[in-house]
Amino acid sequence: MPSRRGFIQSMCATASVFSLEQIMAAPAAVQFVNVARQAGLNERTIFGAEKKNKFLLETTGCGVAFVDYDNDGWLDIFFVNGTRFEATYAPGKAPVSRLYKNNRDGTFTDVTVKAGVARTGWGQGVCVGDYNNDGHEDIFVTYWGDCSLWRNNGDGTFTDVAAKAGVTTDPGHGQRRWNTGCAFLDFDRDGHLDLFIANYIDFDPKTAPLPQSGPCLYKGLMVACGPPGLKGGKNILFRNNGDDTFTDVSAKSGILNTPGTYGLGVLVADFDNDGWPDIYVANDSTSSALYKNNRDGTFSDVAIDAGVAYSPDGKPQAGMGISAADYDCDGLLDIVKTNFSGDTHSLYRNLGNMTFDDQTFQAGLGKNTRFLGWGVGFLDYDNDGWADILVCNGHVYPEVGETDAEAGYRERKILYRNLGNGKFQDASMDAGPGILEKVAGRGCAFGDFDNDGDIDVVVNCVNDVPQLLRCDNTMKNNWLLVKTVGTKSNRSGIGARVICSTGDHRQTNEVRSGGSYISQNDLRLHFGLGSSETSDLEVHWPSGAVDKVPGVAANQIVTIVEGAGIKSRRARND
Amino acid sequence: MRIYCFVFCIAALCFGQDQAELQQLTDQGRTMMAAGDASGALVAFQKALAISPNSAELHDQVGFLLAVLKRNAEAEDEFSKAIALDDRLGVAHYHSGVAYCLDKDYARCIPELQKAARLDPKSFTYRYHLGNAFSAAGRHSEAAEELKAATALQPRNAEVWNALGLAYQNANNVTSAVDAYRHASQLNPGNLEARNNYGLMLVQTREADKAIAEFRRVLETDPGNVNAAMNIGTAYMSKGDLDHAAAQFRAVLARDPNQALAHYNLGLALKNKDDLVNARSEFESAIALDRGLTEAHYALGISYWQAGDFDRTIEQMNQAVAMRPDYGEAWFILGTALKQKGALNDAVSALREAVRLRPEDPGPYNTLGQALRVTGDIEGSKAAFAQGAKVKAAKEAEQAGMLKRK
Numbered sequence: 001m002p003s004r005r006g007f008i009q010s011m012c013a014t015a016s017v018f019s020l021e022q023i024m025a026a027p028a029a030v031q032f033v034n035v036a037r038q039a040g041l042n043e044r045t046i047f048g049a050e051k052k053n054k055f056l057l058e059t060t061g062c063g064v065a066f067v068d069y070d071n072d073g074w075l076d077i078f079f080v081n082g083t084r085f086e087a088t089y090a091p092g093k094a095p096v097s098r099l100y101k102n103n104r105d106g107t108f109t110d111v112t113v114k115a116g117v118a119r120t121g122w123g124q125g126v127c128v129g130d131y132n133n134d135g136h137e138d139i140f141v142t143y144w145g146d147c148s149l150w151r152n153n154g155d156g157t158f159t160d161v162a163a164k165a166g167v168t169t170d171p172g173h174g175q176r177r178w179n180t181g182c183a184f185l186d187f188d189r190d191g192h193l194d195l196f197i198a199n200y201i202d203f204d205p206k207t208a209p210l211p212q213s214g215p216c217l218y219k220g221l222m223v224a225c226g227p228p229g230l231k232g233g234k235n236i237l238f239r240n241n242g243d244d245t246f247t248d249v250s251a252k253s254g255i256l257n258t259p260g261t262y263g264l265g266v267l268v269a270d271f272d273n274d275g276w277p278d279i280y281v282a283n284d285s286t287s288s289a290l291y292k293n294n295r296d297g298t299f300s301d302v303a304i305d306a307g308v309a310y311s312p313d314g315k316p317q318a319g320m321g322i323s324a325a326d327y328d329c330d331g332l333l334d335i336v337k338t339n340f341s342g343d344t345h346s347l348y349r350n351l352g353n354m355t356f357d358d359q360t361f362q363a364g365l366g367k368n369t370r371f372l373g374w375g376v377g378f379l380d381y382d383n384d385g386w387a388d389i390l391v392c393n394g395h396v397y398p399e400v401g402e403t404d405a406e407a408g409y410r411e412r413k414i415l416y417r418n419l420g421n422g423k424f425q426d427a428s429m430d431a432g433p434g435i436l437e438k439v440a441g442r443g444c445a446f447g448d449f450d451n452d453g454d455i456d457v458v459v460n461c462v463n464d465v466p467q468l469l470r471c472d473n474t475m476k477n478n479w480l481l482v483k484t485v486g487t488k489s490n491r492s493g494i495g496a497r498v499i500c501s502t503g504d505h506r507q508t509n510e511v512r513s514g515g516s517y518i519s520q521n522d523l524r525l526h527f528g529l530g531s532s533e534t535s536d537l538e539v540h541w542p543s544g545a546v547d548k549v550p551g552v553a554a555n556q557i558v559t560i561v562e563g564a565g566i567k568s569r570r571a572r573n574d
Numbered sequence: 575m576r577i578y579c580f581v582f583c584i585a586a587l588c589f590g591q592d593q594a595e596l597q598q599l600t601d602q603g604r605t606m607m608a609a610g611d612a613s614g615a616l617v618a619f620q621k622a623l624a625i626s627p628n629s630a631e632l633h634d635q636v637g638f639l640l641a642v643l644k645r646n647a648e649a650e651d652e653f654s655k656a657i658a659l660d661d662r663l664g665v666a667h668y669h670s671g672v673a674y675c676l677d678k679d680y681a682r683c684i685p686e687l688q689k690a691a692r693l694d695p696k697s698f699t700y701r702y703h704l705g706n707a708f709s710a711a712g713r714h715s716e717a718a719e720e721l722k723a724a725t726a727l728q729p730r731n732a733e734v735w736n737a738l739g740l741a742y743q744n745a746n747n748v749t750s751a752v753d754a755y756r757h758a759s760q761l762n763p764g765n766l767e768a769r770n771n772y773g774l775m776l777v778q779t780r781e782a783d784k785a786i787a788e789f790r791r792v793l794e795t796d797p798g799n800v801n802a803a804m805n806i807g808t809a810y811m812s813k814g815d816l817d818h819a820a821a822q823f824r825a826v827l828a829r830d831p832n833q834a835l836a837h838y839n840l841g842l843a844l845k846n847k848d849d850l851v852n853a854r855s856e857f858e859s860a861i862a863l864d865r866g867l868t869e870a871h872y873a874l875g876i877s878y879w880q881a882g883d884f885d886r887t888i889e890q891m892n893q894a895v896a897m898r899p900d901y902g903e904a905w906f907i908l909g910t911a912l913k914q915k916g917a918l919n920d921a922v923s924a925l926r927e928a929v930r931l932r933p934e935d936p937g938p939y940n941t942l943g944q945a946l947r948v949t950g951d952i953e954g955s956k957a958a959f960a961q962g963a964k965v966k967a968a969k970e971a972e973q974a975g976m977l978k979r980k
């Protein structure tokens with residue numbers, strides 16, 4: 001817990017967004033504090049022109065990943081970076097994606113160059129998974145253009161093996177695909193992680209319409225055009241051949257049966273509890289897609305039938321980020337999705353049998369329409385055993401920054417506290433300065449970077465330094481962090497479903513690659529246990545194996561190996 | 575022979591006397607008209623007509639005076655006689671047309687005015703009144719054509735530019751309306767109605783700042799001009815500047831708390847700021863002042879909908895559609911809220927109405943599809959979704975066409 005002086009200093013280091021009364025008021029039990037600067041996360045993400053954008057590509061921003069790349073039990077951070085159309089950079093000065101190693105003391109060290117992951121380009125999303133099952137998490141980064149598959153060499157360095165592995169997305173003829181959200185998943189349950197990549201727009205700056213073409217206007221401001229009116233991209237599914245290479249099975253799998261869409265966020269989860277991972281894609285300005293796994297190598301888009309394609313009144317929405325959790329603890333994974341300003345975010349409650357009910361308004365999420373949401377996550381920020389929601393916001397168009405429009409370009413976050421009865425309460429104003437600080441947020445990732453048992457948030461902001469929102473929790477609730485290691489299943493344990501029971505209270509979640517807005521959360525699963533001192537764990541592995549581990553003591557980080565139970569335990573901050 | 579000469583001489587003498595009297599009466603009539611004595615003028619011209627009953631001009635003149643005296647039926651009769659005597663007497667067609675227009679008989683008015691305009695296309699008066707007649711009859715594109723011609727004939731006539739602006743506005747030709755109103759305002763800065771209309775068109779063309787400047791000019795001349803004050807708020811709303819919009823509407827209400835529309839607009843500004851509680855209060859105030867303000871019922875219903883109170887949503891939407899049965903958006907939300915409440919049959923009915931009224935919007939089709947699916951009508955559901963997809967595809971094609979790089 002920071003000192004009061006440190007607390008005020010950290011707030012003063014950021015743009016002043018709150019009154020002295022707010023500063024001096026007694027803090028609530030859980031506060032999010034931006035500690036990015038102290039942590040050493042001071043490099044700006046460069047993404048498009050700062051004041052006016054010609055093309056939509058300049059607006060989408062980048063993802064961010066929490067990843068323990070060196071297997072030391074502490075979350076490191078990977079920031080995707082972008083570039084600018086007209087910029088020229090001196091050698092060594094071009095913006096690059098960055099990898100920060102966790103020093104375990106609240107600070108990070110930039111190891112980008114040492115790790116060999118410095119790449120310049122229009123970086124978009126990031127997802128993590130041990131695709132070659134060598135025990136080291138690999139990183140896939142999407143771009144407008146060819147993507148990077150950073151194979152973790154296990155010695156602190158990475159090698160881009162995208163071409164070698166066959167996961168390039170080059171359509172030829174000098175064209176580029178606009179790849180966005182991604183996720184590793186074992187869709188055929190063969191023990192090897194496959195790869196799904198969403199695509200956004202068929203974009204070529206030489207022919208794309210300029211703002212004055214429409215003209216494309218937003219509240220009277222001339223802005224970048226699209227997506228409506230532009231040709232949508234086609235999502236991609238790569239099957240892992242098990243030999244460090246992949247095969248494009250987009251057509252064979254039925255993924256291409258969904259017409260050109262504007263895909264952004266990717267969320268993998270077993271929505272119908274049949275043991276096979278399904279894929280939900282948040283599409284911008286059109287119906288979202290829910291690819292149901294048919295268990296035979298193919299998928300069917302059932303979003304409309306399932307009730308997760310549209311808003312409650314049947315309208316396509318500008319979907320960006322998505323997250324899944326069992327927010328009502330009924331054993332079924334539900335979905336939250338962020339949308340555009342002037343709209344609400346969406347909360348879809350899973351009813352089973354691949355049907356959902358839009359509970360946005362009933363749950364209390366209908367009251368906020370002025371923010372434009374990007375990254376989102378379910379997180380139990382107060383460790384009471386109920387999944388809360390945090391939304392990272394920021395307007396699309398920097399042009400609104402020049403005006404008094406709506407919530408402005410830089411926007412604060414929204415934190416919804418789960419009341420345990422299907423409803424949420426907006427707890428934003430009491431959740432600390434990190435929530436209230438206004439930024440042009442895009443990708444955000446959730447994870448416990450300081451291993452103190454509560455969930456922190458890292459945010460990749462457009463043309464700005466990032467945020468690292470450390471959760472300072474003074475409540476006495478207990479918690480558990482669970483890391484999974486597959487043996488027959490993929491090594492990362494991605495797709496493993498963990499049920500954490502404390503008495504009658506059952507929490508369900510899955511180890512997941514991708515999610516949020518084109519970002520990657522901590523692969524470890526966090527469970528808030530309330531006052532319970534122990535919990536019973538059940539792990540359903542992608543292989544079909546089930547491990548039961550009863551009586552796990554609270555307030556520790558456990559590693560469960562498939563078929564072998566708990567292999568290691570660590571106390572908090574250890 | 576002598577008798578014939580005698581008769582001829584007497585006839586010539588009488589004719590000469592008649593002409594002199596005719597002239598005298600005509601002059602007298604004109605003098606009286608100039609003095610505003612329509613009744614006296616009518617008597618004079620009627621006497622003149624008795625002397626020269628086959629004069630189309632005199633019948634027209636008499637008809638005109640009868641119309642001035644609101645003896646429209648007699649006037650129309652005289653005009654008919656004038657036209658029967660001389661179908662090429664443009665002024666008679668004009669007067670006849672105007673008389674019919676005064677009776678709001680546009681079916682007869684317009685053809686007469688059209689004849690007048692064809693006979694004398696360079697007559698500003700004929701073109702102007704024909705344009706106004708088209709406007710009154712709701713034929714706005716034709717109105718714009720005639721009024722445009724009138725502006726060419728009298729380019730410095732502010733009134734006709736204003737009328738042209740209104741015609742374009744009603745014809746949804748916003749760009750041309752802006753131009754016409756701009757002319758009207760520049761030619762007659764004192765025409766506050768034209769300036770207000772100009773500003774509203776600028777709001778529509780997303781030039782909110784220019785619009786605000788125009789509205790402020792109105793207020794400089796007429797500080798109590800409620801329309802201009804409200805329009806400033808509307809302009810701020812259009813550019814998403816909700817704080818200034820709210821302040822503006824509050825200023826209107828400070829002067830006159832009984833402005834229902836100001837309460838409604840303030841409610842909208844607050845709702846868009848997510849201040850639903852205070853927004854509702856304003857909508858309720860608007861309704862209390864004007865129960866027939868259907869938009870306020872709709873907006874109040876939406877604010878309840880956002881809060882998950884479907885019962886109250888349904889109540890408000892029902893009120894809105896009861897007052898305005900063709901309120902497509904209200905039927906849509908009514909149907910959606912009924913669906914969310916589980917009242918599926920009622921939902922389907924309401925959504926079908928929404929589809930009928932708003933066939934260009936994919937939303938109602940999709941929601942109808944969802945509702946039908948839950949009722950078990952899978953084929954109906956598929957059909958609704960399919961139709962929604964078609965409508966969506968058509969919209970996207972239209973958007974793609976607009977975005978072709980210029």
